[in-house]
Amino acid sequence: MVLLIVFPLSLSAITPIPSAREKALGDSHPALVDDFAAVFSNPAGIAVLEPVHRYTGIDLRLSGTFWNAVNAFKGQNPAELFPLENGNYLGFGLLGPIDTGYAGAGKAFRMFSYASIDVLYPNAAVQSLFTFKIGAEFTGGWAHRFQLDRGVSLDFGFTMKGFYEQRYLGEADVVEFFGLLTNPEYFLDMPYEVIPGIGIDTGLLVNIRKQWIFGLTVDDLLTFEFVNYYDTLRNSQEGLKPDVSETRLRLPVISVGTGWFPGFADDIPWFGINGFYLSFRHLLGGLETYPRNYLLGITAGAEITFWDFLALRAGFSQGLLSGGFGLRFGGFSMDLSIGGEELSNQPGVFSVIDLRLAFALEHRDLQALKH
Secondary structure (H helix, E strand, C coil), X not given: CHHHHHHHHCCCCCCCCCCHHHHHCCCCCCCCCCCCCHHHCCHHHHHXXXXXXXXXXXXXXXXXXXXXXXXXXXXXXXXXXXXXXXXCEEEEEEEEEEEEEEEECCEEEEEEEEEEEEEECCCCCCCEEEEEEEEEEEEEEEEEEEEEECCEEEEEEEEEEEEEEEEEEEEECHHHHHHHCCCHHHHHHCCEEEEEEEEEEEEEEEEECXXXXXXXXXXXXXXXXXXXXXXCHHHHHCCCCCCEEEEEECCCEEEEEXXXXXXXXXXXXXXXXEEEEEEECCCCHHHCCCCCCHHHHEEEEEEEEECCCEEEEEEXXXXXXXXXXXXXXXXXXXXXEEEEEECCCCCCCCEEEEEEEEEEEEXXXXXXXXX
């Protein structure tokens, strides 16, 4: 069981990171391609998206099986707020503040930075296992629309990415864990990995009379990771050769899905339906090192809007519910989502709560969000 739980914490998290909006809708959907972040989940959407310039963005994540939001207002210390010794998981994440790019009219690029720390306490008698990551990614893409018939079109797109990630791996008890956050020298004796790499993602969309969209995505169609592992960070800083160097070919992540955009609300000026989505993700999950239960791939979501500035969202993914809302004021946006996430490869084995809060500053045409 421990292997099932620890495995996700040791993964290279250099796959498309779902936005806060996508998480509120369950997860990324192959048929969801109407905003800047979404088209990097399915590059085919770049073909017809109205041009969007993103200047900056910040996406914050707090996740865990146990954190008590009420205690956050009582001035308790971290050890009381997050009782890790009970055998739990805690995760923090930050995407940004470098998150800039352009997407639309068949071309796109994006550059972003990220950092995260994930901590697991299997039980009270075992020290925590944690992974601290810092990385950056640059992506460029192209897409084109092919008109197949009256009201029917096919969009094809791909992105090429380069990435660089540093990963610190370690163990600590509760006191040591919170202490290391203020004592960077602790990392010098921890295992350390450097992972540069390159990759290709691709996607297809079939649009039928603007009411139905069928999507296919292949993340990591051909992605190589060049892993350099050091027994300690100190060895790397002293210029020693890596203890292990290897090239890994990532398993492609294939997903399919559909979106339905009913037109019965088009004549209501203050109300809109941005779509109902149903997807099946990770079609090759059974081929992973730890085979993934295919039930975890079922994802659904829906979004409605009021007066073009307030969006309400609900979703389902990995056997868990999610929801949230979004606000749009000109080029400024804020998205909040809360939902469940399964860290193991089986439904209900190790579920956590995931809270996301994101801000972005963009220049775009808000009417492009309507289908």
